[in-house]
Amino acid sequence: MNYLIKFWFALFALCVSAAAFAQADIEVNTPGVAALKQSMQARHAQLAVFYASGAVGLAADGLVALRDASAVPLSARQTVNGLVAAENQDRKALYAEIARANGHPEWEPEIRNTFAQRWIQRAQPGWWVQSGGGWARK
Amino acid sequence: MPKKPILSFFGCLLSGWLLLATPLHAMQITLSVADITASSLAARGVRVVLAQDGAADLNIAELRWTEKIWRKVHVHCAEFLLSSARMTCRRGKLDAAPDLSFEFGYNFSSQRLKLQVSAADDERLQVNADFRVQPWRADVQLRNAQGRRLAAMLPPAWPSLVQGVLNGTLRLQGDGAGVSRANADLQLADLAFADASGLHAAEKLAGTLHLEATRAGRQWDWRGALDWQGGELFWQPLYLRGGYALQASGQWDGARLQVTRAVAELAEVGKLELTALWDANKSVLLEGTLRGNNLGLKRLFADFARPFLNESLLAASELTGRGDVDWQYHNGATQALTVALRDAELTDGQKRFMLRGVNAVIPWHADATSQAGISFNEGVLWGAPIGATAWQIAMRGREFSAAEIILPVFDGKLAVQDFHLQNEGGEWQWGFSGALSPVSMQKLSVALNWPEMHGAFSGMIPKVSFRDKTLKVDGALLFHVFDGTVVVNRIELFDPFGRMPRLSGNLDMRELDLDLLTRTFSFGNIQGRIDLSVNGLELVNWQPVSFDAKLASSPGEYRKRISQKAVQNISALGGAGGAAALQRSYMRIFDNFGYSRIGLSCVLRHDVCTMDGVEGSGTGVYTIVKGGGIPAINVLGYNHRVGWQELLTRLRRVLQDNMQAVVK
Numbered sequence: 001m002n003y004l005i006k007f008w009f010a011l012f013a014l015c016v017s018a019a020a021f022a023q024a025d026i027e028v029n030t031p032g033v034a035a036l037k038q039s040m041q042a043r044h045a046q047l048a049v050f051y052a053s054g055a056v057g058l059a060a061d062g063l064v065a066l067r068d069a070s071a072v073p074l075s076a077r078q079t080v081n082g083l084v085a086a087e088n089q090d091r092k093a094l095y096a097e098i099a100r101a102n103g104h105p106e107w108e109p110e111i112r113n114t115f116a117q118r119w120i121q122r123a124q125p126g127w128w129v130q131s132g133g134g135w136a137r138k
Numbered sequence: 139m140p141k142k143p144i145l146s147f148f149g150c151l152l153s154g155w156l157l158l159a160t161p162l163h164a165m166q167i168t169l170s171v172a173d174i175t176a177s178s179l180a181a182r183g184v185r186v187v188l189a190q191d192g193a194a195d196l197n198i199a200e201l202r203w204t205e206k207i208w209r210k211v212h213v214h215c216a217e218f219l220l221s222s223a224r225m226t227c228r229r230g231k232l233d234a235a236p237d238l239s240f241e242f243g244y245n246f247s248s249q250r251l252k253l254q255v256s257a258a259d260d261e262r263l264q265v266n267a268d269f270r271v272q273p274w275r276a277d278v279q280l281r282n283a284q285g286r287r288l289a290a291m292l293p294p295a296w297p298s299l300v301q302g303v304l305n306g307t308l309r310l311q312g313d314g315a316g317v318s319r320a321n322a323d324l325q326l327a328d329l330a331f332a333d334a335s336g337l338h339a340a341e342k343l344a345g346t347l348h349l350e351a352t353r354a355g356r357q358w359d360w361r362g363a364l365d366w367q368g369g370e371l372f373w374q375p376l377y378l379r380g381g382y383a384l385q386a387s388g389q390w391d392g393a394r395l396q397v398t399r400a401v402a403e404l405a406e407v408g409k410l411e412l413t414a415l416w417d418a419n420k421s422v423l424l425e426g427t428l429r430g431n432n433l434g435l436k437r438l439f440a441d442f443a444r445p446f447l448n449e450s451l452l453a454a455s456e457l458t459g460r461g462d463v464d465w466q467y468h469n470g471a472t473q474a475l476t477v478a479l480r481d482a483e484l485t486d487g488q489k490r491f492m493l494r495g496v497n498a499v500i501p502w503h504a505d506a507t508s509q510a511g512i513s514f515n516e517g518v519l520w521g522a523p524i525g526a527t528a529w530q531i532a533m534r535g536r537e538f539s540a541a542e543i544i545l546p547v548f549d550g551k552l553a554v555q556d557f558h559l560q561n562e563g564g565e566w567q568w569g570f571s572g573a574l575s576p577v578s579m580q581k582l583s584v585a586l587n588w589p590e591m592h593g594a595f596s597g598m599i600p601k602v603s604f605r606d607k608t609l610k611v612d613g614a615l616l617f618h619v620f621d622g623t624v625v626v627n628r629i630e631l632f633d634p635f636g637r638m639p640r641l642s643g644n645l646d647m648r649e650l651d652l653d654l655l656t657r658t659f660s661f662g663n664i665q666g667r668i669d670l671s672v673n674g675l676e677l678v679n680w681q682p683v684s685f686d687a688k689l690a691s692s693p694g695e696y697r698k699r700i701s702q703k704a705v706q707n708i709s710a711l712g713g714a715g716g717a718a719a720l721q722r723s724y725m726r727i728f729d730n731f732g733y734s735r736i737g738l739s740c741v742l743r744h745d746v747c748t749m750d751g752v753e754g755s756g757t758g759v760y761t762i763v764k765g766g767g768i769p770a771i772n773v774l775g776y777n778h779r780v781g782w783q784e785l786l787t788r789l790r791r792v793l794q795d796n797m798q799a800v801v802k
Contacts, residue, residue, distance in 0.1 A: 029745075031681030032638050039637075070336030074372045077336070078445060081375055085448040093637040097678065 024102045026114060032097040040090050047083055055080055057128035057135055062095065062116035063088045067128055067135055091115075166190060194218030194227070206291055208234065223247060235287070251276075257284075273318055278308040285329055297338045302329030322349040329369065336372075343369035344380065351390075361387040375445035381405030393419055406437040426467040435459045435482055451635050454487030459496065476501045493517040495526075500533075507534045521585050522547055536561035543570075548585070550577035550596065569603035579619065583658075591658045595619050607633045611643075620658075622650035622667070638679055645672040649692045661792065662703030667692035668736065682782070688739040690752075700763060700771070701730045707792045708762055708773050711785070732767025738775075745782045751775055 047064070050056040050072065057067035064087050069077050095115060099108040120129045123138050130136075171184035183199025196213040211234065215227035226243040242253040249269040256262045260282050267276035285302025292299060306324035310317050324347045332339035345367045351360040368380040386400035397414040404410065408430060415425040439457035447453050459482030466474040482496040495515025501508045513528035525546030532539050543554040557570040579591035600613030611629035618624070629643035647670040656664045669692045675685040691698070737752030751760030756778075763773035 030678060030683055032640075032678035032683075035679045035681070036638065066337075068336055069372075069374075070332055070334075070339065072336070074339060074341055074370045075377065077372045078375060078377045081445070082448055082453070085453075089449060089637045097638055 024099075024104070024107055024111060024114075026098055026111060028098055028101040030097065030101045033094065033101065036090050036094045036097060040087065040094070043083060043087055043090075047087060050080055050083070051124070051127045054128050054137070056084060057130060058116075058119045058123055060116055060120075060130040060133075062112040062119065063091055065130070188218065188220075192217055192219070273311045273313045276310040276312075278310070280304050280306055280308070280324070285326075297331040297333035300330040300332055302331075302343070303327045316353075318353045320349070320351045322347065324348075337374035338372070340371040341369060343371065345369075356391055358390045359387075360390060375448070376441065377445070378441060393417070394424075404437070406434050407441075408433040422470070423467065424470075426465070428463065428465040431462045432460050432480075433463065435461050435479070451486075451490075456483075456485045456487070458483045458485075472504065474501075474503045489518075491517070491519050493524075502533050504535060507532065509533070510538075521587075522582075523585060531557075547574070548577040548581040550575045550594075565605070567603070567605040569601060570599075571601045572599040573597070574599065574617075576618075591620075593620055593654060597624075604634075607636070609634050619647075620650040620654045623648045639677075641675075641677040641680070643675055645670070645675060647671070649694075656704060662705070662707050663701040663730070664699070664704050664736075665696075666698040666700075666733075666736070667694070667696055682742060684742050686739075686741050688737075690737045691735045698733050698766065699730045700733050700736075702728065705731065705763070705771060705773055710792055711788050728769050731769050731771040732765065733763050733770065734766025735764045736762065737764075738762050740785075742782055747780050747782050747785050749775060749778055749780060 047056060051058075053071040054068050055066065055071040056064050059065040064084055066080060066084050069080065072080050095108050095112040096105065099105050099111050102111075120131070120138075123129050125138055127138050128135050129138050167188040169186040169188070171186070174181040174184060180202040181198050181200070182202075183197075185197045185199075187195045187197070189195070194215045196211075196215075198211040198213075199209065201208045201211045212232070213227075214231045214233075216229035216231075217227070219226040224243060224245045226241075228241050230240040230242065232238055232240070238255050238257050240253065240255040242251065244251045251265065251267040251269065253265040253267075254262065255264075261284060262279075262281040263283055264279040264281075265276060268274060283304040285299050285304055289299040304324055304326055306322065308324075309319075309321040311319040325345075326347065327344045329343035330339075330341045343366070346365045347362070348364075349360065349362040351358050353359075362385070364384045364386075366380045366382045366384075370380070371378045382405065383403040384400060386397055388395065388397040388399075390396070395414070395416040395418055397412065397416075400412045400414075402410045402412065410428060410430040410433070412428045413426065414423060416422075417424055436456070436458045438461075443457075444452065444455070447455075460480045461482060462476070462478040464474070464476040465472065477498070477500045479496050479498040482493075482498075484491070484493045484496065486492065493514045494517060496512070497514070498510065498512040500510040500512070502510070510531040510533055511528065512531065513526070514524075515526045517524040527543075527545055529540060529543050538559040540557040541555070543557055545552040545554060552572060552574050554570045554572045557568070559566065559568040561567075574595070574597050576594040576596040579593045579595050582588075582595055583591040595617055597615060597617035599615055600611060603610050603612070609629075609631040611627070614625045614627040615629065616623065616625055625646045625648075627644050627646075630641070632640040647668075649667045649669065652664040652666045652668050655668070656662060668689060670687065670689045672685050672687045676683045735752050737754075739750045739754065740747040742748075749760075750756060751762045751774075752764050753761060760775045760778070761772055762775050763771065765772045
């Protein structure tokens with residue numbers, strides 16, 4: 001009987017938390033979100049060429065990853081490293097800031113997952129995206 | 139007879155059994171040979187077929203050389219001669235490398251071997267070996283040898299050799315146990331390699347390699363010189379171009395590589411001396427030293443340090459000047475590191491900091507106390523100029539401390555007391571307390587691109603600490619500005635050096651001189667004193683997100699006058715409706731007015747400022763300036779809720795346009 005109560009309670013808690021997260025406003029705009037989006041937008045022009053060549057891919061964890069450095073001339077590989085590092089710093093800060101702006105810093109992992117799916121859905125044809133642990137060309 | 143591969147082979151061949159195949163008109167002889175083994179060579183299932191037309195085919199089921207194994211090796215000699223004196227193969231072909239043709243001859247009595255392998259584009263390998271002398275000798279000449287042929291011999295974990303051309307000589311001597319002396323003089327050109335991920339790759343490498351090695355028992359003594367003249371190398375995260383030379387010597391016993399002395403010449407950097415003991419099986423450095431004097435810091439930092447600092451404050455910085463380094467590594471950890479900087483300059487690409495004329499001697503020891511001396515001539519930190527200073531810092535392991543550091547800031551001084559920096563669990567923590575002696579507000583405001591202010595700025599700094607990416611101020615910061623006091627408390631700054639710094643705290647200003655304040659901001663003149671409290675202040679990326687701010691006339695008796703222009707500007711802040719509140723007939727006559735109280739509050743939430751006035755009624759019209767004396771004027775506010783951005787725009791317009799009051 002105890003187990004039954006625990007089960008229903010767990011199910012209830014799960015539904016409540018899911019419902020609660022469903023209310024997260026991922027379009028929330030704060031000065032922090034605006035600054036991060038602006039910074040990412042400014043960097044996008046530089047990164048787009050590397051998305052297109054397959055050097056950089058959209059990872060399943062909501063970040064970008066250096067997927068195939070050989071698609072980039074040797075002299076540009078450090079630049080790609082720097083861009084990927086800076087983009088990932090912005091992305092991590094963005095997820096944390098949106099969670100915080102929603103009043104729930106603990107939602108950061110769910111917000112990150114939502115964004116990960118969104119980035120991958122919106123990826124342009126020919127870009128590389130990570131799914132099921134492997135890379136696939138969209 | 140010494141056990142050498144070639145001799146073993148023919149020894150076995152002659153002792154093998156001979157089969158005469160029929161019929162006679164197509165006679166061929168097949169020789170099957172027992173396994174052949176030598177020190178590093180083994181062949182299994184060797185079969186030689188001698189054809190009637192003078193050709194011969196050699197089949198080897200499995201050929202093993204060191205760790206490499208080739209299966210089903212087939213060699214065809216179009217012309218094969220075997221006599222009691224010599225054996226010769228001409229126009230030979232190897233299945234595994236059909237583009238190669240070779241010739242070899244072996245004289246049984248003189249025990250001399252000649253081998254020549256050639257291919258298109260004047261590619262040639264020539265071997266002359268003498269197995270009669272002791273130790274035996276083999277000279278190898280390489281001309282335009284293609285590096286890709288070595289690819290199969292390299293360990294699978296290494297990046298693939300894509301291309302490259304080798305020229306030069308290789309001289310080998312040996313005994314029954316194998317090669318005992320090797321001497322190589324090679325020129326490398328157009329060498330390229332890459333691994334699958336592209337993280338370790340090189341293109342167009344060119345240079346020379348000289349190597350001498352002598353074996354005694356299992357141990358090799360070696361000495362080498364590498365001159366890397368051109369090409370580029372990317373070895374994550376390093377990117378290097380040619381211009382390096384390395385001379386090194388040491389020992390190798392098959393498990394450990396000892397570099398007893400190495401000297402690296404780095405272009406634009408200088409000379410580095412190093413030693414190392416490397417465990418090849420575990421791929422770990424056991425011992426190491428690195429020493430360099432008067433090194434050029436610019437390229438040393440850019441090429442070898444900055445690539446590792448991608449996510450740090452120094453990611454976009456440059457270091458120039460000269461310096462010395464002495465690094466001692468034992469038992470898996472750095473035991474001592476001495477760094478000296480001479481006339482160095484550190485500059486941030488994002489203009490957040492700059493230090494010039496840096497001279498430092500930092501003799502750090504893992505388990506001994508020492509003193510570091512650091513000085514610089516000038517610098518800038520987040521727009522604030524810093525004057526010449528010298529610090530003494532005590533170091534013990536990962537703990538650094540200084541009793542007092544004086545930092546000249548603008549025309550004042552920041553005295554930092556009880557500074558300590560330590561590493562706990564891989565995270566750096568630091569803390570200090572201090573005091574700021576008067577800084578001219580004029581200099582401060584100009585440096586920070588603020589409206590030019592007057593007066594002085596000074597204060598006490600209680601305990602400041604940084605841990606878990608959060609900077610905290612325990613107690614209250616006390617400053618003096620505009621002839622009043624500013625108390626800042628509960629300050630917490632999360633991730634101050636990160637992408638999204640977040641600051642929270644409270645601000646309490648008392649008895650600011652409105653005359654000084656309004657003069658500074660070209661707001662029109664107000665005489666009197668004001669208190670401003672800002673509670674629950676939260677800034678994200680230095681932009682306000684929320685606060686409860688309240689501005690009110692300070693208690694006490696003092697002159698209270700407000701100019702026509704100030705009235706107009708306060709009205710403009712209230713939006714279009716504010717102007718209607720002005721008592722226009724008064725405005726035509728008087729330049730300034732008396733008032734009894736000024737009061738304005740703003741509660742910022744979700745980008746909206748909810749405003750109220752002196753009384754704080756919460757609804758309807760509210761009073762911002764309550765009249766008093768003769769002539770008196772009331773300034774009223776009508777809008778309780780104003781968008782924060784709209785309010786900022788109005789304020790900017792008022793301050794920047796130096797708005798003139800227009801009275802109708």
